[in-house]
Amino acid sequence: MITLDADTQLPHRTARKLIETIAHPLNRVQLTADGRHRVRGYTIIQPRVSITLPSATASRFSRLFTDARGSDPYCQAVSDLYQDILGNAIYHGKAIYDVQAFHKILTGRFPEQRLLSHDLIEGVHVGVGLATDVELFEQFPYDYTSYSKRQHRWIRGDWQIASWVLPQVPDGQQQRRAPNLLSLIDRWKILDNLRRSLLAPASLLFLMCSWSFNAAPAAASALVSLVLLVPLFFQILQRLAQRWRGDVRALHEASSDLNRAIVIATFLPHQAYLSMDAIVRACYRLRFSRRHLLEWHTAEISQLTARSHVDAYRAQFYLISLMAGLFLFALAIRGFSWETAYHPFLLLWVSAPAVQHWMGWQRRSVRRLEEIAAEDQRYLRRVARETWRYFDDLVGPEHNWLPPDNSQQALRIETANRTSPTNIGMWLMSAVSALDLGYLSPEEMIERCSATMETLVKLERCEGHLLNWYNTRTLDPLQPKYVSTVDSGNLLASLWVLAQTAQELASKPQVEKCALQGLADNLAVIIERFPPDHTITVPIETLRRLLQEESSGIQIVDRIRLAAPPARKLTESLLWSTSDTEERVYWIRRLDDQVQKWVQYFDRYLRWADILLAPPDEFLSPLGQRAIIARRGLLPDLPSWGELSRDENDILRDILGVTAEEDVSPKLAAWMADVRAEHEKVRESSKALLARAARLNQMCEDFADGMDMRFLYDGDRRLFGIGYQVGGPLTFSAHYDLLASEARLTSLVAIAKGDVLVNHWLALGRPYTSLSGQVLLSWSGTMFEYLMPLLFTRS
Structure with a gap:
């Protein structure tokens, strides 16, 4: 195990x-x-x-x-x-x-x-x-607070097993003392932990006594300093030797070692307090209270709760600073104020709160997630909506559901009828993003991506890899036929993400608030780029109120249904306009089309909810209060696709599982029959949709499994080649040998797939320089090398 x-x-x-x-x-x-x-x-x-x-x-x-x-x-x-x-x-x-x-x-x-x-x-x-x-x-641990809480638990744990250094130890079966069978070395391991926990309290006590009684204070300070510096002494010597050999980072690392020693000296009083608190607690609980012996928190909980304990720790450091200042004042009264032996320590302890605050700095990536300002969110979503237009317009039956490489909109309007594996992967990821942003319904995403996957299996391949370029109309590969390592890695990562999206569909609710947000993004483009005239002010304002207010559950469905008339009125206004630009016509019609598609989606999959929520609560009173409460539960949360297909939704079961009594009116019985019939239709439709999602998932996995990444790998160099020209010898004249490379994603997915070993990652070069901080070098310093892999990875 x-x-x-x-x-x-x-x-x-x-x-x-x-x-x-x-x-x-x-x-x-x-x-x-x-x-x-x-x-x-x-x-x-x-x-x-x-x-x-x-x-x-x-x-x-x-x-x-x-x-x-x-x-x-x-x-x-x-x-x-x-x-x-x-x-x-x-x-x-x-x-x-x-x-x-x-x-x-x-x-x-x-x-x-x-x-x-x-x-x-x-x-x-x-x-x-x-x-x-x-x-x-x-x-x-990211901060000293979390680190201290962990140290406190470890010290308590060490003292609760302190009995095992003795000749007799507690017996678990007979509740009495038994001979200790551990060797002297094993007992020393336990004793060494106890010794380590006493180091800070003993050092502080030694210093305080020596300074208070003026008993060789210089020797005491030197001894404690030596104890703190010895573990770092040889490390610092190693850094200096590295610098002599030309390592530009050696001096910085030596400086870090010295700073660590200074911080340890600064935190010595708090570490002493922490150790003694843990020791006393452990001994008291073990000998007297017998409670909270197993009290502990996971590392994650300690990290999450550290922020709430910051004020308490800050107060402790202020108390240490105050006590150090008072002690220095007491020494001055006794005439020892000019003794330099204790000044470094006391000055560090007085400045402990400032050091603790300085140590609390964290990178933005690990701080509590900062909420993006509302205006920034609207801007980013507007850019996303305009970006989605490229794929929405150009990926369709005309190009066999493959994305064209580029489209020229000025001088000579034309679309390049060619595509690459990276283009295909970006199209699939755009469809997944469109689902998340509310530009596509789950049904549309599955249909479009499934059509693309069905095209991919028709394309000519080499060892499971797509070739570098294809004609999107004829599906013929373009000459020369070539397999690109980077393209294959990008496509493989995209297929895995798409497969995961298809798997997660069963746990998603039928409608999410992103549907409203997606329509609001389209409306934002219209308002931003084409200020409305007085003829369309009313429908624009109506749509703004409907689409931008917070909603959930069935309220989302109602709002989009209410948005259909004003969206249609906007489209009809184009008939009487004499100055409409092509762009304005496009976005207004796209908004109307998007609203209508959502309404059709609701009619297909949410008709049961419309019927269920139509009558007032009084109409359901013969079914009991439980049925009324259950129906209200649909307002904030709609069931997931999986719950619908398996008939596992508690809300629906509470309502539809009621058996009509004799006093139930014919109208109520008819209503229940309608709900059951419509729910059964949706249940079958949900099963069909999830079956299509499962088929899409399987197509992605089969295609990804068929891509043999070993084919492009040079085992002798432990590096990937640039690519392979079909029909030529399987030799690589050039390799991707840097970590800062567009092929980094290929390396990750190939290792994750099991086609290459982890030692390939260690073979990638990591040259760096110092320019306002560390810079990892690439061959040409392009965004493609640095940013492309980050589309799929966290760092």
Whole structure:
């Protein structure tokens, strides 16, 4: 079994490596005859755990307290003292373990409700092997507040297992003391954690006593400074050596190491308070209250709630600053004010609130999502609507549902009758976006994309890949026939997104508020580009009120139905106008057409709701209050396609499941029969729509599975070639060898598909320079290289 935390990332093929490692004959655990003790081998294989790059660079705090160098094992130290010398590593809670051996060894071993930090104590009992060539990634706290809450929990957990350093330990089965069977080394692992938790309180107490009694204050300050700097000393020397060899980042990293030491010294009083609070709480709960021993929060909850605890932590730092100032004042009264030994520490503690505030800076990408201003949203959606016009107008039967490469609108109006795999992928993604933005109904999106997929299976291919260019009218490939690596990667990513969209349709409601927003975008284009005259002011204003007010559920349907007359009136006004431009005519007619398509969609799939909601509540009173309340539930939320097709909607079941009693009027019985009949029609229609969505999903998956990315991969160089000319030799004269490349998306999807190994990612070059910060270099510095892959990836 592989156990992970919620914030742990399991890279591609890592699970397979873990299984292979623990299943190796030399690693298989062997137990004694009674199964209670390990003889040899490992019950747990612990992989190397690294910090994810996004979380390591998310804030000043995480930048200082992590040293993320990526996933290449040659960039990280892979030696471990316990594993290399003693043959047993430390379990960190994210690993693979033998469930049967784990259960046999630990059953009845520990008292109930005792272990908070269970990883270490479990590991020393069952045996842990460290696999440094297998790597997992975990998040690092973005801020000091989250970090402190995690440290507090870890320290409490360490002190709750402190008894296992003693000769006698609690027995889980007999509720009495039993001999401690752990070796001295295993006990030292537990004791070392206790020692580490006492380091900050002991250092602070040592300094305060030395300064208060003027007992060699310079020596005390130097000793504590040495304790803080020793872990960083050799690291700083390494940075300086790297700078001497020409590494431009070495001085910056050395500066970060020094800043980390300064921050640690600044936070020393708070770390001491944190440790003592955790220790006292753990001991009190363990010996007296016996409550809240397992109190903890997940990393995600700690991160989410950190903001609400910022004020409390800020108050603690202000208190530390005040106490440091008072202590400095007390020393001055006693005549020690000119002693320079304690000035650096005390000045840092006085400035602790400012340092804590400085450390709280975060990148915009990890801050709480900032709501885009309403005006900006309207602008972006208006641009999206005008962009969608290209695909809406040009992708159709005339071009076999393939997107033309370009369309010229000036000088000589013409459309290029050719397309490429990237163009096709962008068209499919535009259709998915049009669904999300409300420009297409689910039915229209499925119909258009299915038509495109049916065309794709007719096209000539090479090893499952589409060729570089096709004639959109004849579907013949253009000469020379060529397979482009970048084009194939873009298309593969698009097919996966389209397949996921088709899968998710079953969980989507029949109508979402994006339908109103999509119509409002069209209206915004008309108002922005063509100021209305007095003849159409009334319908324009009516449409604005109907389309821009917040609505949900069946209210969306009602508003769009009410929008049909004013939209039609706008179209009719074109008959009497003498100065209309072609553009104005286009957008007004498109608005009317879009409204009519939504109305037809409602007539086809939501007729049951119209009938259900038509009579007043009094009409339903013979059915009981439950039926009335259930019907009202349709107002804010319509059922999903899946619920309709499976007849799983509770609201409909509460109403349609009622059996007519003798006192039910014939009119009510007829109404119920109409609702049942219409609902049954829609149920069948929903099944048919979901069947078409499932077929679209299958077509996408089949087409994607047939694209052999190994065909374009140079295994000797561990790089993708630029492409392949059909009929020529399968050799690559040029390769995509940079991470900052338009082929980065191809690399990601090929690894995710399993066609190439992860080591291909490590083979991509990462040259960078410093120009107002770090710049990752590409071949030509184009947006295509930097921005194209970001259409599909988060970073």
